[in-house]
Amino acid sequence: xxxxxxxxxxxxxxxxxxxxxxxxxxxxxxxxxxxxxxxxxxxxxxxxxxxxxxxxxxxxxxxxxxxxxxxxxxxxxxxxxxxxxxxxxxxxxxxxxxxxxxxxxxxxxxxxxxxxxxxxxxxxxxxxxxxxxxxxxxxxxxxxxxxxxxxxxxxxxxxxxxxxxxxxxxxxxxxxxxxxxxxxxxxxxxxxxxxxxxxxxxxxxxxxxxxxxxxxxxxxxxxxxxxxxxxxxxxxxxxxxxxxxxxxxxxxxxxxxxxxxxxxxxxxxxx
Amino acid sequence: xxxxxxxxxxxxxxxxxxxxxxxxxxxxxxxxxxxxxxxxxxxxxxxxxxxxxxxxxxxxxxxxxxxxxxxxxxxxxxxxxxxxxxxxxxxxxxxxxxxxxxxxxxxxxxxxxxxxxxxxxxxxxxxxxxxxxxxxxxxxxxxxxxxxxxxxxxxxxxxxxxxxxxxxxxxxxxxxxxxxxxxxxxxxxxxxxxxxxxxxxxxxxxxxxxxxxxxxxxxxxxxxxxxxxxxxx
Ligand SMILES: Nc1ncnc2c1ncn2[C@@H]1O[C@H](COP(=O)(O)OP(=O)(O)OP(=O)(O)O)[C@@H](O)[C@H]1O
Ligand SMILES: [Mg+2]
Numbered sequence: 001x002x003x004x005x006x007x008x009x010x011x012x013x014x015x016x017x018x019x020x021x022x023x024x025x026x027x028x029x030x031x032x033x034x035x036x037x038x039x040x041x042x043x044x045x046x047x048x049x050x051x052x053x054x055x056x057x058x059x060x061x062x063x064x065x066x067x068x069x070x071x072x073x074x075x076x077x078x079x080x081x082x083x084x085x086x087x088x089x090x091x092x093x094x095x096x097x098x099x100x101x102x103x104x105x106x107x108x109x110x111x112x113x114x115x116x117x118x119x120x121x122x123x124x125x126x127x128x129x130x131x132x133x134x135x136x137x138x139x140x141x142x143x144x145x146x147x148x149x150x151x152x153x154x155x156x157x158x159x160x161x162x163x164x165x166x167x168x169x170x171x172x173x174x175x176x177x178x179x180x181x182x183x184x185x186x187x188x189x190x191x192x193x194x195x196x197x198x199x200x201x202x203x204x205x206x207x208x209x210x211x212x213x214x215x216x217x218x219x220x221x222x223x224x225x226x227x228x229x230x231x232x233x234x235x236x237x238x239x240x241x242x243x244x245x246x247x248x249x250x251x252x253x254x255x256x257x258x259x260x261x262x263x264x265x266x267x268x269x270x271x
Numbered sequence: 272x273x274x275x276x277x278x279x280x281x282x283x284x285x286x287x288x289x290x291x292x293x294x295x296x297x298x299x300x301x302x303x304x305x306x307x308x309x310x311x312x313x314x315x316x317x318x319x320x321x322x323x324x325x326x327x328x329x330x331x332x333x334x335x336x337x338x339x340x341x342x343x344x345x346x347x348x349x350x351x352x353x354x355x356x357x358x359x360x361x362x363x364x365x366x367x368x369x370x371x372x373x374x375x376x377x378x379x380x381x382x383x384x385x386x387x388x389x390x391x392x393x394x395x396x397x398x399x400x401x402x403x404x405x406x407x408x409x410x411x412x413x414x415x416x417x418x419x420x421x422x423x424x425x426x427x428x429x430x431x432x433x434x435x436x437x438x439x440x441x442x443x444x445x446x447x448x449x450x451x452x453x454x455x456x457x458x459x460x461x462x463x464x465x466x467x468x469x470x471x472x473x474x475x476x477x478x479x480x481x482x483x484x485x486x487x488x489x490x491x492x493x494x495x496x497x498x499x500x501x502x503x504x
Contacts, residue, residue, distance in 0.1 A: 104313075104317060134317075147414070150414070151414050151415045152396070154395045154397075154414070154415060155395065155396040155397040155415065157395060158396065158398050159397075161289060162288060163288075163289060164289045164318055164321050164325075165321075166321075193411075193413055193431070195393060195411075
């Protein structure tokens with residue numbers, strides 16, 4: 001196999017990296033891909049909790065890197081979705097136990113075992129971030145419609161381009177009513193400043209919180225708008241790059257092709 | 272001129288960073304060629320398809336990079352990783368009196384040989400562009416990004432970040448942008464923040480008037496309209 005390593009990052013904390021990693025991972029697996037999701041937030045793990053797997057953890061990613069177990073031993077099979085595996089973070093170590101060269105080694109192993117490996121990056125642009133992007137092939141930048149989040153996402157995009165990694169954007173936690181009233185940045189404003197390809201728009205959705213408390217995957221809930229948005233994001237990542245991005249501001253059944261219109265490619269960095 | 276977009280690493284024998292549309296390799300050219308090739312493989316294996324057709328610049332730092340070695344490494348990288356053109360770094364200084372030696376247009380901004388600087392693209396948060404004299408940006412300056420110039424700053428796009436013109440003490444410098452919504456403006460030693468006479472979306476410029484930064488509509492109050500004769504800025 002020659003899988004893809006995708007890092008999910010944002011700069012700012014709490015904008016939805018872990019949610020995106022879990023949901024997009026689940027959606028890709030539902031589409032029949034072999035998927036690993038890795039919690040790279042060493043010391044502050046929570047991807048396991050969101051996926052409802054915390055009580056099964058025996059080994060973690062630091063154990064794999066330090067040779068205490070095999071990759072397969074650390075990979076926990078999801079309870080509800082086939083082909084989805086979680087490689088948890090270590091809760092007791094510090095980010096500095098992992099070195100960039102360890103990541104190159106680990107990602108090469110992941111490419112052989114999985115079609116997609118999604119790395120849930122810690123917030124910030126320090127060691128943990130540098131580790132997570134070290135060997136990534138692609139990046140998903142998650143951003144909320146807030147000025148501070150856009151600023152941090154922009155910083156991260158610059159750092160990714162400097163490493164020749166092409167980022168794509170997910171705008172998360174959009175509240176159409178607030179945008180309508182002019183109390184929230186519109187996704188068009190966000191895309192305008194960041195000017196990278198748009199991968200998807202995800203609304204604020206109570207089902208996100210419920211799902212992370214019950215462990216019932218968001219992407220299996222047909223009535224969840226966020227869940228459906230994540231399913232479409234997974235399709236764009238895998239085989240349907242031109243699937244139109246649904247505009248949360250447009251009428252409920254109206255599909256608008258904003259991907260091409262707003263996702264102006266920034267071609268300054270060599271791919 | 273510098274752009275602050277590179278992350279620092281400890282010092283491996285071969286380092287790679289993206290610079291503009293090229294990959295810039297800093298390497299210790301005194302190492303045996305086999306070792307160099309082995310070290311070169313590491314970053315390129317990581318980049319894989321992204322290195323295909325990429326322009327490569329081999330920078331030996333202080334040391335010399337002789338022609339046979341350049342040739343050898345170039346062939347190696349092309350065969351192994353399908354890279355595009357491989358070259359040395361552009362010469363740092365062109366003799367200023369010889370107008371025919373233009374800087375390499377694609378990498379001109381790396382080593383500024385002229386006083387004024389024109390760049391295209393988007394300057395992002397955390398990045399900084401500096402010019403000794405005038406600075407022209409064909410693109411946007413994002414929030415959190417900085418533009419610094421000894422002379423004028425002209426932005427043919429949206430100014431959202433911080434622009435410091437006339438540094439350190441040129442009080443006649445101006446800042447012009449097609450869409451003028453800066454975080455902060457500095458001219459010579461004077462600082463102003465959050466001042467746009469409109470909500471942006473039209474060309475405006477900032478200049479000094481009695482030790483105060485003022486903003487005006489560029490199309491209406493173009494400060495150069497009344498000059499009797501075109502002059503060099
Ligand atoms: N679309 C959404 N609708 C509603 N709530 C959301 C949405 N996306 C994320 N959240 C909630 O926001 C909070 C932060 O999300 P998450 O943990 O995914 O962010 P993070 O970027 O991983 O944070 P950290 O930087 O701390 O790792 C969580 O409580 C999550 O349930
Ligand atoms: Mg998280």
